[in-house]
Amino acid sequence: MKPSEIVSALELLLEVRQPVFLWGAPGVGKSQVVAQVAAEHGMELVDIRAVLLDPVDLRGIPRIDDAGNAVWCPPSFLPRSGRGILFLDELNTAPPLVQAACYQLILDRKLGEYELPEDWTIVAAGNRESDRAVTHRMPSALANRMIHLDFDPDLDDWLAWAERTGVEPKLRAFLRFRPKLLHAFDPKKSEKAFPSPRSWEFASRIIAADRPARITHALLKGAVGEAAAAECIGFLKIYDELPDAEAMLADPGGVRIPDDPAVIYAMCESVAREASDETMSSLAVLAARMPVEFSVLLMRDAAAVEPSIVETEAFQGWARANHEVLVS
Incomplete structure (x- = not known):
């Protein structure tokens, strides 16, 4: 799909809060289009480079509550309110354990005690395996949780x-x-x-x-x-x-x-x-x-x-x- 078609598709998917993955060669403008859609609709954009994360970074660290139970403290970069796009860029470049940490967040909109606010949508992007960029094969369980769109320059x-x-x-x-x-x-x-x-x-x-x-x-x-x-x-x-x-x-x-x-x-x-x-x-x-x-x-x-x-x-x-x- 050319960029203008990607924009139209994203606008629909944002309405229904459906996670989506944009596939494209290096340099075609995937992240720029996501930022454009967010700006045009007055939405906040949280850009997370998955390749820079460790498996524990999304879940956060535990603490002991007043009852003596271990409670997970999610990271500050995950949104708590408002309306926006949680953009997981270079998701398939991240190690398999980091991708696995995204399973629950993408499908159930939760991660441990954390829950993604109602008016936020997850968009991910990455290079194709055929581009010989640094990628890890996406597990089928994760791939099946998203709609996949091919991004072609125009x-x-x-x-x-x-x-x-x-x-x-x-x-x-x-x-x-x-x-x-x-x-x-x-x-x-x-x-x-x-x-x-x-x-x-x-x-x-x-x-x-x-x-x-x-x-x-x-x-x-x-x-x-x-x-x-x-x-x-x-x-x-x-x-x-x-x-x-x-x-x-x-x-x-x-x-x-x-x-x-x-x-x-x-x-x-x-x-x-x-x-x-x-x-x-x-x-x-x-x-x-x-x-x-x-x-x-x-x-x-x-x-x-x-x-x-x-x-x-x-x-x-x-x-x-x-x-x-x-x-x-």
Whole structure:
């Protein structure tokens, strides 16, 4: 399931307080989506890294009560009130005894004397065994206590998130051009760095820092791997050599439309960020001169930047001219 579908599934499962396990390759954004859902619904998030726990940590330590009985004192990180998500991240990375300690908590919402508050839901996540990450096989008794969802990265979902969070526009344009590089993890290779939604977020910060090209290249190589870094650096050079966006919009009928798809992707990203009711006429002229797939891309991005442009006469004229493409 792509991230937006995972979000919808989590919202339903939170309503019925059904435990769920998210399976996905390293770096696809599992924990980030859980945090997003919690924030959007005003829920508290308690993030527990199961791999850091000992088997006794969840149950707590015993004390002697006034009657001389041993009573377990659960740890302070377990919630006592409110509404939220208890997130057991990297659960299948934890040793089998730690996973066993989660049995009762996940199924019965209890652990010794501790009881999970009514408005809390358990969500767990981990890497797949096929990813060759450090994992322990999940016991069937634990697996049967949860709904299992496969988490797959999706470019459109990532781009929407990247737009909201201010990921470097140059990088968004590059991944539109090379969508297969959003997540290119091969468990058979021993590379330490590889492209993933998480590592591209790192790359965005590196690019935005605007250091010398040699330093930027080295850092990108360390974030996303040598091959992806080389392609990204090549694209950034193209992007930086484009005319200024304001200059292109000042002469939309005269600016040269390049033949190289990489350059057109870069051009679309650059001018779309200038979208407004005032620039819409120029955007429409420029879009009309582009190949139809790039024309649609430009207008879609422009509308995402400034939704009001869809009400302008220039946008509606462009939409009428491209009606067959838009409804297909």
